[in-house]
Amino acid sequence: MEQAIYGNEKQIKRRRRIRLGIVYGLLIFFAIFILIPFYWMILTAIKVEADVLRTPPLLWVSPTEWQFANFADALARAPFIRFIINTVVVAVISTIGTVITTVLSAFAFARLNFFGRDVLFFVLIATMMIPGEIFVITNFITVVNFGWIREQTYFDAILAMTIPFMTSVFYMFFLRQAFKQIPDELYYAAKVDGKTDRQYLWRIMVPIALPTITTITILNAMNTWNAYIWPRLVTQREEFRLVSNGLRDAFDEGIGPPLYHEQMAAALIVTVPLIIVFLMLKKYIMRGVSRSGIKG
Amino acid sequence: MLEDRHNIKSWFYLAPALVLLGIFIFYPIFNAFFLVLLEDYNYLRGDFQGFTLTQNFRVVLRDPNFGFAMLNTMLIAFVSVPLSVVIALLISVWLNAVPIKKLQGFFQTIFFLPYVTNAIAIGMAFAFLFNQYYGLINWFLALFGVSPINWVGMGATWGNAMTSLLVYVTWLGLAFKIMVFLSGLQGIDKQYYDAARVDSASRPRIFRRITVPLLSPMIMYITVTSFIGAFKAYTEVIGMFGERLGPPGNDKAMITIVALVYDALDRSGTTGALSEAAAAALILFAVTLIFTFINMQVSKKRVHYG
Numbered sequence: 227m228e229q230a231i232y233g234n235e236k237q238i239k240r241r242r243r244i245r246l247g248i249v250y251g252l253l254i255f256f257a258i259f260i261l262i263p264f265y266w267m268i269l270t271a272i273k274v275e276a277d278v279l280r281t282p283p284l285l286w287v288s289p290t291e292w293q294f295a296n297f298a299d300a301l302a303r304a305p306f307i308r309f310i311i312n313t314v315v316v317a318v319i320s321t322i323g324t325v326i327t328t329v330l331s332a333f334a335f336a337r338l339n340f341f342g343r344d345v346l347f348f349v350l351i352a353t354m355m356i357p358g359e360i361f362v363i364t365n366f367i368t369v370v371n372f373g374w375i376r377e378q379t380y381f382d383a384i385l386a387m388t389i390p391f392m393t394s395v396f397y398m399f400f401l402r403q404a405f406k407q408i409p410d411e412l413y414y415a416a417k418v419d420g421k422t423d424r425q426y427l428w429r430i431m432v433p434i435a436l437p438t439i440t441t442i443t444i445l446n447a448m449n450t451w452n453a454y455i456w457p458r459l460v461t462q463r464e465e466f467r468l469v470s471n472g473l474r475d476a477f478d479e480g481i482g483p484p485l486y487h488e489q490m491a492a493a494l495i496v497t498v499p500l501i502i503v504f505l506m507l508k509k510y511i512m513r514g515v516s517r518s519g520i521k522g
Numbered sequence: 523m524l525e526d527r528h529n530i531k532s533w534f535y536l537a538p539a540l541v542l543l544g545i546f547i548f549y550p551i552f553n554a555f556f557l558v559l560l561e562d563y564n565y566l567r568g569d570f571q572g573f574t575l576t577q578n579f580r581v582v583l584r585d586p587n588f589g590f591a592m593l594n595t596m597l598i599a600f601v602s603v604p605l606s607v608v609i610a611l612l613i614s615v616w617l618n619a620v621p622i623k624k625l626q627g628f629f630q631t632i633f634f635l636p637y638v639t640n641a642i643a644i645g646m647a648f649a650f651l652f653n654q655y656y657g658l659i660n661w662f663l664a665l666f667g668v669s670p671i672n673w674v675g676m677g678a679t680w681g682n683a684m685t686s687l688l689v690y691v692t693w694l695g696l697a698f699k700i701m702v703f704l705s706g707l708q709g710i711d712k713q714y715y716d717a718a719r720v721d722s723a724s725r726p727r728i729f730r731r732i733t734v735p736l737l738s739p740m741i742m743y744i745t746v747t748s749f750i751g752a753f754k755a756y757t758e759v760i761g762m763f764g765e766r767l768g769p770p771g772n773d774k775a776m777i778t779i780v781a782l783v784y785d786a787l788d789r790s791g792t793t794g795a796l797s798e799a800a801a802a803a804l805i806l807f808a809v810t811l812i813f814t815f816i817n818m819q820v821s822k823k824r825v826h827y828g
Contacts, residue, residue, distance in 0.1 A: 249616045256613055257632045260693070264635065266658055267647040281655045282664065331539035340532035353547055357754055357810060359783045359803040363557065363796060364550035366787060367565060393542040423531065452641055454757050455784065470642045477646065478764045486650050493643035504638040505631075512634060515698060516705035
């Protein structure tokens with residue numbers, strides 16, 4: 227009897243180990259599926275052109291043959307460093323604006339009571355349903371009328387790419403949830419201490435909600451890094467472009483051979499900064515993303 | 523306990539956001555409905571011929587690319603969304619089964635990578651993966667004796683180009699879904715699984731009867747938002763095929779509804795173009811609304827809110 231139970235347990239353990247082995251196998255398979263495009267990008271970026279244009283393709287290049295000149299060639303083809311600087315400038319300015327406007331409005335929605343608050347909040351949430359293309363049409367006319375397009379200076383271009391994105395209903399909603407979790411007692415205690423609402427917001431609520439604000443900052447900066455449509459519409463000169471446009475325009479075919487090694491070197495230059503930021507701030511990004519999927 | 527009303531003060535806090543939203547969100551919504559009613563509107567001259575209910579919609583619907591744009595958009599949505607939801611669900615269940623936290627974190631980081639890449643850059647990498655002569659895909663298929671397929675090259679067929687685009691869009695959509703599902707799974711009470719184990723329920727049965735129902739609000743949410751996102755597919759097409767929106771020699775084969783909007787917007791100086799863009803955008807909005815409504819009806823019956 228004892229023997230039987232013991233044997234059974236051993237069997238269960240073995241079965242569990244096999245099952246875990248299968249799980250690892252499947253995870254590794256899909257991890258490879260995810261990683262292949264990155265590997266192919268990196269590999270092509272460091273191959274000499276002759277090796278890129280080889281059938282069947284080489285699946286590995288030994289470190290002694292890595293071709294870093296491709297990066298210099300890519301940078302000579304289009305001002306990618308300039309595009310990266312533009313993108314960082316736009317990301318910083320629009321993110322600062324977004325954080326300020328959303329902190330203030332989220333505070334009003336979470337903490338203050340005013341006429342029409344719930345109706346207004348509902349109306350704002352409802353706008354999230356509407357595809358952005360509907361806004362883009364009129365916003366384009368608006369920035370033309372603001373004088374940010376014709377005879378565009380760098381300053382105009384930055385204004386056109388930042389001002390329309392200095393607030394976000396989604397982040398407002400996200401931040402309001404974080405503010406709402408702060409207990410009312412803190413507010414009353416601050417009031418007793420003679421603190422004004424403004425002091426309470428910036429000295430108590432903002433520090434407590436800092437993880438959420440950090441997440442908003444990162445998500446917003448990432449959006450700028452990926453922005454394609456709007457910058458393409460509003461920038462009038464090549465050197466004002468952001469990374470996505472710059473990259474696409476530099477290699478939109480038509481003239482000459484496709485130069486895959488340069489394409490992939492440029493793609494890598496654009497991809498790496500974001501991945502470095504991600505690896506440094508993994509905790510905040512992942513938490514923000516998984517939270518944004520949970521209904522508040 | 524917010525009994526005091528702070529009307530004036532509140533509006534001060536709201537003002538910066540509301541001014542921006544007013545100019546860049548609310549006004550554009552009304553203006554889109556206004557633009558679509560104008561006949562032969564030219565914004566450079568600022569004049570129009572009169573009002574019309576249907577003219578601008580008719581222009582869009584008669585566009586020879588409209589049918590293709592609708593077909594491509596629907597295909598992208600109805601193939602890539604269900605596919606990525608199912609794969610993401612499976613991966614997150616497997617991830618959740620990894621007992622070593624460090625290892626789980628390692629896999630999680632890998633699966634998250636597509637989320638933090640530039641859609642144009644990685645789209646270009648996909649285009650080269652699918653290259654007929656130098657790409658990895660055809661090298662792999664050759665191992666099984668498949669002769670090189672022209673996926674995205676000169677004169678590639680619509681079907682081949684679409685297949686490679688769908689692989690890319692599905693790949694790109696996995697990261698976000700895996701993260702959301704995993705955090706959902708980690709929130710499920712272990713008791714349910716212990717009870718199921720006592721009843722010696724089989725694994726697939728546990729998955730169908732416990733995991734999926736308990737995760738159903740999240741699956742529903744992800745499905746709805748992913749469909750809305752997929753209806754707006756455009757940057758992915760640009761990433762793989764460039765502004766040509768298709769393989770060389772088969773231009774615009776991958777055109778989508780959003781591409782129609784921007785196509786019209788690029789001609790913004792010509793008569794009627796902005797109204798046409800507004801009409802295309804409103805058609806997109808209508809598709810989104812109808813679909814969300816259907817989803818909500820289904821979810822009323824199927825989704826289990828614990």
